[in-house]
Amino acid sequence: MTIDPRHENFQQEALPSFDTVSPNREAIALQVERLGLQLDGKVILQEVSFSLPVKGVTSVIGPSGAGKSSLLRCLNGLLTQWSGSVAVNGCDTRQWRGGWDQLRRHVGLIAQKPVVFNTSIRANVCFGLKSWRQRRHADELVEKSLRQAALWDEVKDRLNAPATTLSMGQQQRLCIARALAIKPRMLLLDEPTASLDPHSKQLIEQSMLQIAEQTPLVCVTHDLAQAQRLQGSVIFMCDGRIIEQGPGEQLFAQPQRIETREFINWSVCDCD
Amino acid sequence: MTIVLVVGFLLQSSWPLLQQQGIAFVAGTEWYPFESLYGMLPALIGTLWAVALALLIALPCGVAAAILSAELLSPRLRSTVRFGMELLAGIPSVVYGLLGIWLLIPLLESQFELLTGRTLLAAGLLLALMILPTIMVFSEDAISAVKQSQREAAKNLGIGWDATLWRVLLPQAWPGIRIATLLSMGRAMGETVAVMLVVGSIDRIPEPFYNLLQPAQTLTSRIGREMAEASVGSLHWAALLFCGLILAILAMAISLLTHRQRLVV
Amino acid sequence: MNLSHLQYRDTISKSIVWLLAIPALLVPTIILGYIFWKAAPVLDWNFISGAAEGIGFGVTEGIFAQLLGSLLLAVMACVMAAPFALGTALYYCIYASSRQQRLLIAMFNMLQGIPPIVFGLCGLVVLVNLFSWGVSLLSGAVVLAMVLLPLLVLNTLAALERIPLKYTEAGRALGLDSSDIIWRLWLPRSWLNLLTGLLLAMARALSETAPIMFTATVFSGVVWPDSLFSPVTTLQTHIFYLAQEGNDSQVISIAWGSAAVLVLLVAVFGLLARVLKKLEAD
Numbered sequence: 001m002t003i004d005p006r007h008e009n010f011q012q013e014a015l016p017s018f019d020t021v022s023p024n025r026e027a028i029a030l031q032v033e034r035l036g037l038q039l040d041g042k043v044i045l046q047e048v049s050f051s052l053p054v055k056g057v058t059s060v061i062g063p064s065g066a067g068k069s070s071l072l073r074c075l076n077g078l079l080t081q082w083s084g085s086v087a088v089n090g091c092d093t094r095q096w097r098g099g100w101d102q103l104r105r106h107v108g109l110i111a112q113k114p115v116v117f118n119t120s121i122r123a124n125v126c127f128g129l130k131s132w133r134q135r136r137h138a139d140e141l142v143e144k145s146l147r148q149a150a151l152w153d154e155v156k157d158r159l160n161a162p163a164t165t166l167s168m169g170q171q172q173r174l175c176i177a178r179a180l181a182i183k184p185r186m187l188l189l190d191e192p193t194a195s196l197d198p199h200s201k202q203l204i205e206q207s208m209l210q211i212a213e214q215t216p217l218v219c220v221t222h223d224l225a226q227a228q229r230l231q232g233s234v235i236f237m238c239d240g241r242i243i244e245q246g247p248g249e250q251l252f253a254q255p256q257r258i259e260t261r262e263f264i265n266w267s268v269c270d271c272d
Numbered sequence: 273m274t275i276v277l278v279v280g281f282l283l284q285s286s287w288p289l290l291q292q293q294g295i296a297f298v299a300g301t302e303w304y305p306f307e308s309l310y311g312m313l314p315a316l317i318g319t320l321w322a323v324a325l326a327l328l329i330a331l332p333c334g335v336a337a338a339i340l341s342a343e344l345l346s347p348r349l350r351s352t353v354r355f356g357m358e359l360l361a362g363i364p365s366v367v368y369g370l371l372g373i374w375l376l377i378p379l380l381e382s383q384f385e386l387l388t389g390r391t392l393l394a395a396g397l398l399l400a401l402m403i404l405p406t407i408m409v410f411s412e413d414a415i416s417a418v419k420q421s422q423r424e425a426a427k428n429l430g431i432g433w434d435a436t437l438w439r440v441l442l443p444q445a446w447p448g449i450r451i452a453t454l455l456s457m458g459r460a461m462g463e464t465v466a467v468m469l470v471v472g473s474i475d476r477i478p479e480p481f482y483n484l485l486q487p488a489q490t491l492t493s494r495i496g497r498e499m500a501e502a503s504v505g506s507l508h509w510a511a512l513l514f515c516g517l518i519l520a521i522l523a524m525a526i527s528l529l530t531h532r533q534r535l536v537v
Numbered sequence: 538m539n540l541s542h543l544q545y546r547d548t549i550s551k552s553i554v555w556l557l558a559i560p561a562l563l564v565p566t567i568i569l570g571y572i573f574w575k576a577a578p579v580l581d582w583n584f585i586s587g588a589a590e591g592i593g594f595g596v597t598e599g600i601f602a603q604l605l606g607s608l609l610l611a612v613m614a615c616v617m618a619a620p621f622a623l624g625t626a627l628y629y630c631i632y633a634s635s636r637q638q639r640l641l642i643a644m645f646n647m648l649q650g651i652p653p654i655v656f657g658l659c660g661l662v663v664l665v666n667l668f669s670w671g672v673s674l675l676s677g678a679v680v681l682a683m684v685l686l687p688l689l690v691l692n693t694l695a696a697l698e699r700i701p702l703k704y705t706e707a708g709r710a711l712g713l714d715s716s717d718i719i720w721r722l723w724l725p726r727s728w729l730n731l732l733t734g735l736l737l738a739m740a741r742a743l744s745e746t747a748p749i750m751f752t753a754t755v756f757s758g759v760v761w762p763d764s765l766f767s768p769v770t771t772l773q774t775h776i777f778y779l780a781q782e783g784n785d786s787q788v789i790s791i792a793w794g795s796a797a798v799l800v801l802l803v804a805v806f807g808l809l810a811r812v813l814k815k816l817e818a819d
Contacts (some may be wrong), residue, residue, distance in 0.1 A: 278707070286620055293706045326551070330558050330810055333557050333560055335557075335559040335560035335563055336553070336554045336555075336556075336557030336561060337561035338555070338556065338560050339554050339558070340554055340558040340562075340784050341558075344551070344554070344555075348638070352623050353562060356566060356569075358807070358811075359807070360565045362571065362740055362744065362804060362807045363569075363744070363803070364743065364744030364745075364773060364798055364799055364800070364803060365694065365744065365746060365747075366744075366746045366773045366777055366796070367572065367735055367796045367799060367800055368775070368780075368800070369776075369777065370776060370792060370793065370796050371568060371571070371572075372548045373780050374780075374789065375571070378625075381610050397672070401565065401568070402562065404561055404564075404565065405565065406780055408561065424633070432547050433550070433551070434546050434547045434550030434551070435546075437550065438550075450754065452724065458650045458652075460651075461652065462651070462652020462653065462654065462655075463652070464652065464653070464654040464746070464747035465746045465747055465750075465773075467615045467775060467778055469777075469781070492652060492654050493746075495654050495658060496654060496747060496750070497751075499657075499658065499661065499751050511754040513658065513662070513813070516654070516655045516658045519651075519652050520651050520652075520653070520655050523647070523650040523652060523655075524650065524651070526650055527647045527649070527650035528643075528647065530641055530650075531642075531647075533647050
């Protein structure tokens with residue numbers, strides 16, 4: 001497996017020899033090779049290859065329709081008709097023990113619009129826990145997840161209130177806490193702050209940076225400023241291909257490809 | 273003008289019913305102190321048993337069919353099944369009565385080696401058949417109404433199909449299923465013709481009291497059978513009207529329950 | 538984590554669902570087929586257009602009179618109930634205060650749940666005896682109309698409520714008064730929905746047996762009602778009486794044949810209603 005030396009977030013000491021069959025936390029978190037996707041005759045993704053370091057945020061930017069959301073859904077198994085290979089922690093996702101459901105417990109996905117279940121806040125957070133007994137004794141876990149998602153202070157005295165009483169921003173953070181509660185190896189976020197107010201945006205970005213210290217994140221975003229704030233490596237996609245990828249500062253300051261340059265300028269000019 | 277007519281008509285239709293029953297009620301309990309109680313109870317128990325049996329059979333099967341249709345079948349099969357069920361919901365009760373009397377009863381007689389197949393069991397089974405389409409259609413609506421995003425969120429957490437069903441879909445669909453149950457209960461309770469033909473019409477409390485393989489009587493069946501025989505104004509008549517009153521009250525109670533669910537939900 | 542345990546649970550749940558659902562789906566279908574299979578030997582044009590003769594046991598083939606009787610009762614009941622239903626619905630929409638609205642809805646929901654036999658009983662007492670109308674077409678139609686009324690009212694209300702508010706507001710803004718609004722705005726727009734409601738009511742009227750059993754029909758063969766005040770015979774009660782006779786195989790076949798015709802009749806109205814609903818949606 002190739003290791004991309006351009007990723008400055010990639011920790012050199014986490015580079016021991018690894019076993020390609022068993023999942024190994026010290027290895028590269030995600031390796032995608034020649035991922036291709038065709039739906040209804042339309043080519044959504046082609047020849048997508050990249051790898052993800054063990055910690056840090058990787059932002060995926062690009063114009064609408066570039067296939068960014070579809071990429072995420074291929075990675076976590078919601079879409080299964082892709083070609084190529086995806087390996088999480090050295091283990092091929094198609095051969096994941098337990099099938100796609102198990103894979104999704106290790107690769108969490110947070111959708112653009114928050115979807116909360118019709119139960120209490122606490123029940124929502126431990127929804128991913130399998131057994132009823134686990135859910136009963138999960139108080140510590142609930143608190144930890146809510147803190148990581150920057151929601152604890154706002155809900156700590158009403159954990160049993162219905163989750164639907166929260167604002168959109170709070171609900172999205174609840175979704176993040178819910179995903180964190182099952183301790184995934186990696187978290188994928190599909191434009192998590194797209195429809196939220198600036199305060200929630202800020203809170204979520206902060207919690208993302210914190211989470212990224214231990215868990216690799218992939219974040220699709222339309223907001224270039226957000227991608228810069230997230231300080232990770234950046235992947236620029238267009239028409240289903242990766243045009244350029246690299247450390248954020250480098251990409252934004254000196255984009256190598258014309259398309260990247262155009263996109264950045266166009267987005268900057270069009271930004272509010 | 274229409275308004276006055278309408279309101280007057282409405283009042284007129286509800287009051288005489290209650291008034292008639294009112295007179296009969298007094299007459300019924302005073303003149304038949306012992307017999308009246310004896311008279312009502314078997315029929316009441318019969319009705320309750322028949323409805324309970326019908327719900328017990330139809331509810332799991334109907335909901336399971338709804339789950340199957342909403343989740344596990346292809347869209348084409350789904351619409352076919354749905355269409356079939358809606359057709360079935362419209363079959364007149366007399367036809368079910370025919371089925372009961374010429375198909376079900378001989379079947380029961382041979383299976384359980386009974387003297388007569390006209391039993392509470394037959395009534396219950398027939399009623400179950402009648403309410404099945406309603407339950408299925410309503411439940412399917414309720415389950416399909418759960419948004420796709422909820423299913424996807426559960427999938428994203430790695431929750432398997434059965435857990436999604438029990439923890440996400442059914443809890444959300446429960447209000448709709450509850451309404452369906454109450455409606456079917458009302459229908460089962462008020463069903464006359466089919467039950468009349470298969471229940472045996474013997475005023476007797478089944479003994480032991482869970483023995484469903486004996487002929488019995490329901491409120492509706494009794495009214496149906498004796499309506500022609502009782503002379504108007506007699507005490508027999510009053511008793512029949514009282515049966516009608518009980519039915520009406522029960523029906524209104526169920527309806528109130530349903531209505532309140534709708535308001536709350 | 539016990540993976541096989543989870544997949545096991547999945548399979549178990551699915552099997553339970555299939556197990557419970559299969560009888561629910563198969564049995565009704567088999568029954569439909571059974572009805573028509575049993576009816577096959579008897580069904581032909583003569584059957585439908587012939588007249589049943591004979592009183593009591595000597596029933597011969599032919600259900601024309603019964604067919605017409607059923608239709609006649611159903612149509613009369615619908616015709617009687619429709620204006621009241623429309624009137625009540627209009628009252629609800631235009632004049633009723635919100636408290637009255639809730640009251641009306643509650644009342645109609647309750648009336649809808651009352652078993653039809655109770656209406657039959659009531660009709661027997663009031664119409665047949667008190668008013669001395671006797672067992673007649675009129676009594677039966679009125680009782681049936683009472684049964685249909687709540688259903689029709691609720692359907693009409695639903696139809697009227699589908700008219701967008703902006704439509705009505707535009708009309709009022711033009712200065713149209715209530716009756717104009719009703720006749721020129723609402724009815725032309727919602728008549729399809731109202732018709733659907735009527736068709737459903739017809740289907741319901743055709744399948745009701747209990748209320749008309751003792752208010753409209755008698756056993757001994759009646760060919761054609763002479764007047765509003767004479768009894769009539771219907772398919773539903775015909776089937777019912779035959780069911781109680783049924784030892785003779787011919788009688789049995791006739792009964793199944795009548796049942797098949799009745800089912801078809803109800804289905805026709807139901808299907809028409811569905812077609813109209815689809816038309817309206819497009």
